[in-house]
Amino acid sequence: MSNIQGISRLRNCIAGMTRIIDAAGNEADILARGEVALARLIAVDDWLPESCAKPDETSYRQYLLHCDPLERFSIVSFVWGPGQKTPIHDHTVWGLVGVLRGAEIERRYVRRGNTFIAGDEERLGPGSVARLSPADGDVHQVSNAFSAQVSISVHIYGANIGKVARHVFDRETGIPKTFISGYSNSEVPNVWV
Numbered sequence: 315m316s317n318i319q320g321i322s323r324l325r326n327c328i329a330g331m332t333r334i335i336d337a338a339g340n341e342a343d344i345l346a347r348g349e350v351a352l353a354r355l356i357a358v359d360d361w362l363p364e365s366c367a368k369p370d371e372t373s374y375r376q377y378l379l380h381c382d383p384l385e386r387f388s389i390v391s392f393v394w395g396p397g398q399k400t401p402i403h404d405h406t407v408w409g410l411v412g413v414l415r416g417a418e419i420e421r422r423y424v425r426r427g428n429t430f431i432a433g434d435e436e437r438l439g440p441g442s443v444a445r446l447s448p449a450d451g452d453v454h455q456v457s458n459a460f461s462a463q464v465s466i467s468v469h470i471y472g473a474n475i476g477k478v479a480r481h482v483f484d485r486e487t488g489i490p491k492t493f494i495s496g497y498s499n500s501e502v503p504n505v506w507v
Contacts, residue, residue, distance in 0.1 A: 320360045320361030320362075321361065323354075323355055323358060323360070323361040324355065324361050324379065324380070324389075326354075326355075327351050327352070327354065327355040327389065328380050328389065330351040330354075331348060331351055331382075331387055331389070331470060332382065334347045334348055334351065335382070335386045335387055341408050341447060341449065341472075344408060344472070345408060345410065345445045345447065348410050348470055349410055349443050349445060351470075352410045352412040352443050352468065352470055353412060353441065353443050355412070355468065356412040356413065356414045356440070356441060356443070356468055357441060359414055359415060359440075362391060362414065362466065362468075363503045365377075365499065365501075365503065366379060366391045366393075366499060366503060367391065367393055367466055368393060369393050369394070369395040369464045370393075370395060370498075371395060372395075373395075373398065374392060374393060374394045374395065374398045374399075374400065374458075375392070375393040375498040376390050376391075376392055376475075376476070376495055376496075376497055376498055377390060377391045377392075377393065377497060377498050377499045378390055378476060378497040378499060378502050379391055379468075379502070379503060380502070381474045381476075381502070382474075385473055385474040385477075386472070386473070387470055387471060387472055387473070388470070388471050388473065388474050388475050388476070389468065389469070389470050390468070390469050390471070390475060390476075390497070391414075391466055391467070391468055391469075392456075392466065392467045392468075392469060393464060393465075393466050393498075394416070394418065394457070394458035394464060394465040394466070394467075395458065395464060396458060396460060396461050396462050396463060396464065397457070397458060397460075397461045398457065398458050399455060399456065399457030399458065400455055400456050400457070401455065401482040401483070402423055402430060402453060402454070402455045402482060402483045402484075402485055403453070403454070403455070403480060403481060403482045403483065403493075404448070404452050404453045404480055404481050404483075405446055405448070405452045405471065405475070405478070405480060406448055406452070406478055406479070406480055406481075407448065407471055407472040407473040407475070407478060408445075408446060408447050408448070408471070408472040409445070409446035409447075409452070409469060409470065409471045409472065409475075410443055410444070410445060410446070410469065410470045410471075411438070411443065411444045411446065411456075411467055411468075411469050412441075412442065412443040412444075412467060412468050412469075413438045413439055413440050413441065413442050413465070413466075413467045414440065414466045414467060414468050415440065415464070415465060415466040416440075416458065416459065416460055416463055416464060416465025416466060417437055417438060417439045417440070417458075417459035417460065417465055418437070418438045418456055418457065418458060418459055418465055418467055419435050419436070419437055419438075419456070419457045419458075419459050420435070420436045420438060420444060420454055420455075420456050421433060421434070421435045421436075421454060421455050421456075422434075422436075422451070422453065422454045423451075423453045423454060423455070423483075423485075424451060424453070425451075425453065425488060427488070428487055428488040428489075429485070429486060429487070429488050430453065430483060430485050430488060432485075437459055438467075453483065475495065476494070476495055476496050476497045477494060477496075478494065478495075479492050479493075479494055480492070480493060480494070480495070481493070
């Protein structure tokens with residue numbers, strides 16, 4: 315962590331999300347209140363550990379920052395190398411995506427029979443937060459908006475996302491392939507020191 319104040323920003327988000335989950339009546343409430351907590355976290359860029367901000371030349375990275383002990387939510391950083399993107403995929407749980415550095419392009423997809431119809435692209439810049447819900451169709455593709463710089467986003471998911479069985483989809487055939495993402499880091503930052 316870069317400094318004590320930075321550490322407290324992430325700890326405050328973790329504590330806030332724990333309170334939100336403890337009091338939550340439904341997913342819509344979690345997403346609305348969680349969006350505020352995530353926006354507060356990404357409003358200042360002084361807290362992300364360098365070990366969780368390292369890009370890879372061949373693929374984006376997903377670093378675990380925190381997992382609730384009961385696996386009710388997890389917080390991860392996504393680090394996008396220049397021009398990198400995900401396949402078309404789902405999440406099967408609610409999620410929030412906030413851009414910390416750089417920018418991302420998100421394209422949602424809607425299933426029509428055996429194919430996926432692409433929606434409009436949305437560019438998310440620093441401080442932007444997007445919501446994901448299986449109830450609204452959580453199939454999308456995300457890419458780094460830049461071809462020559464790294465972008466970083468912070469995601470909060472309604473489970474230990476690195477252990478959730480999810481799907482990537484062939485755009486033409488709609489055929490799903492199950493995957494479990496895991497995490498790029500072997501050690502989780504200790505935010506409680």
